[in-house]
Amino acid sequence: MRLHVLHKTHYTYPSPVRDSFNELRLQPLSNDWQRCESCFVSVLPTTPLGQYLDLNGNLVHHFEIPEDHSKLIIESRSITTTSKRVDFESFPYGVQMKNLREVGGNPECRDYLQKSHFVSIDPETWREAVEIQGHSKDVFQTAYQIMEHVYLNFEYCASTTSVDTDTLEVLKNRRGVCQDFAHVVIALCRCLGIPARYVSGYFYDSTRNRTMRGAEASHAWLEVFIDGYGWIGLDPTNNCVVRENYVIIGAGRDYRDVAPVTGTYFGRLPESMDISVSVKRMDE
């Protein structure tokens, strides 16, 4: 699929702010399944843009606006070609839970087995994870069950959580948005020793009646590591295995590693923040 993503973020401040430093993670990455053909990130007020690769291998744009400004506009336009990630005829079954200990030594997985800023590993979470696992001995099967559990038992509703909500709170209140759903599944997987990482990106809603949740917005899901298959994407918000209609910006331990826009400035809180995302398919 060839997908065009337009992601606009507009902040307006009630009085001029200054000394704004920001980092943006808005450019889709290129890997075995997707190729970012072009990505233009533009910032107003105008400022020279810089970029670097962070520790997770994600591309970060950064800029600073020292002078007074009362609005900040960040736009990213990208075109990404994606290919089929998972063979739906044969899911990556066959890796046993008891072999997970070997994976723990894999440096690629180490970070994704620990607790992190938003992801808590504690007895409560572990108990729920073990319950969901039941008799399953297969890694992919277990991860899938966890995703399904969260999809079925957690309420999807906006504005009940914030960007700072961690898994303890979500597990208690049983509701949230895609970010919270992903965090909870990650926590449950990590408790059982399944390496799981947080992924930010977008998806194109290819269902007939546009029934997927979280479309036309920044989306988040997770990936679990299956030995011999690599990282497999699961979207607990929509209860599905990630396929070619998903565009990945980047992956990390949790939201904090891949937040689309982060930064600091001197001044009052924004009066308004408008975010709009449109994902269009270009090869139909």
Added chain:
Amino acid sequence: MPLNRFSSYETDGFFDEMFGLGDGSEPLDHYHRLVSRIAKLDGERMEAKQRQAASSFLEHGITFTVYGDDKGSERIFPFDLIPRVIPLTEWQLVEQGLSQRIIALNLFLNDVYHGAKIIKDGIIPREVVESSPHFRREMIGFDVPRDIYIHICGSDLIRDENGKYLVLEDNARCPSGVSYLLENRQIMKKAFPLTYRDMSVRPVEAYPELLLKTLEFLSPRQSGKPVCVLLTPGVYNSAYFEHTYLARQMGIEIVEGRDLITTDGFVYMRTTHGLVQVDVIYRRMDDEFLDPTFFNKDSLLGVSGLMDSYLRGNVSLANGIGTGVSDDKVTYAYVPEMIRYYLDQEPILDQVPTYLCWKEEDCKFVLENLPDLVVKPANESGGYGMLVGSASTQKQRMEFAQRIRASPRDYIAQPIVALSRHPTFCEGRIEGRHVDLRPFILYGEDVEIVPGGLTRVALEKGSLVVNSSQGGGSKDTWVLKD
């Protein structure tokens, strides 16, 4: 094949759109189907089709006016029946390169009218920007609607002797030619219906709709349907046909200055039902003529008070005021630097190396190498007032050298690029003629480019000047779906 109209075709060592770097015996893959169709047409049928096309142009009134010609005549824009074909992957690269460019140009305009960081950081010299005749001090500090200055851009692309696409110039004021693109397509669909269908060509018909969407996006009144109008200088303008055509296609009113009045900072259109408030003006005249109280006092074309309404945010203009500083040919030389500065990327499309006569060392080089260069005025359009060194006389060169010395800021020079050629129907034979490509880029909610663009062809043998005012013609441009 019983008859092959290409059997005696010569590429003469130029890059040929149809035959690539080859000798003219084997067409490139994406041209195969077209070549086998045209090769089979005998001269009579080809001429019949050509006549048909010419008469449709006349019937549809698709003409333009040539300036500096005593006859003051309207002409048909000569049309060539052999379309240019662009494969999808090649087009995608062009499309991305142009998107990158229009984004950077808009950031540049935002910057020069809001603090000019790019000047302070030493990327572009202050004198280049401020000496541009199209730099509008009045715009400093003004926030244009939606922060977009250039909504409609026509960039000219050429291909060099290896087939590499190069940007030759950007037209960020009032680019014209899109009506020919749309009409050419209508005519080609009639002339080669089956070939057109079989080759699965990407359609261009959405342009008027996209343009209207772009204009409506700018409206200061977001409730209800915005009132957009097209402001034309009038029937004597060379692109008047295009103005009427686009207005009709978009279903909006075409107005002259006298049809608009301003009251209390709002712009109204006189209609048979009384005054109607106007939200967006697609203006097809240069800044200087828009408002006699603000710019050129002698202009009879404009609307008094228009700038006042614009600066109060009550009416939007497309393109914005002051965009000319970005398509100044001296500024052009700095576009790659702009892309690096604002987007931290390398330019996707290269451009032609440019010598700036206001720089002493460049000027010296230009004066010493006039026969090998093309000299262009920095702020003219339509191919007027340029010198192609290789095709000039000693006297012309002397004259130009004098002009350059007198006002170096007004001239730039570029090496003569051996433009690619395309087989073209010339007096019963098919011969190679030089071509360029002008795609039209729209920037509203998002950047949109209709596939392809207007392919202009220099009909005179050996000529490198494709401008319609200088004896150029056009072709349809087919971007394939796969």
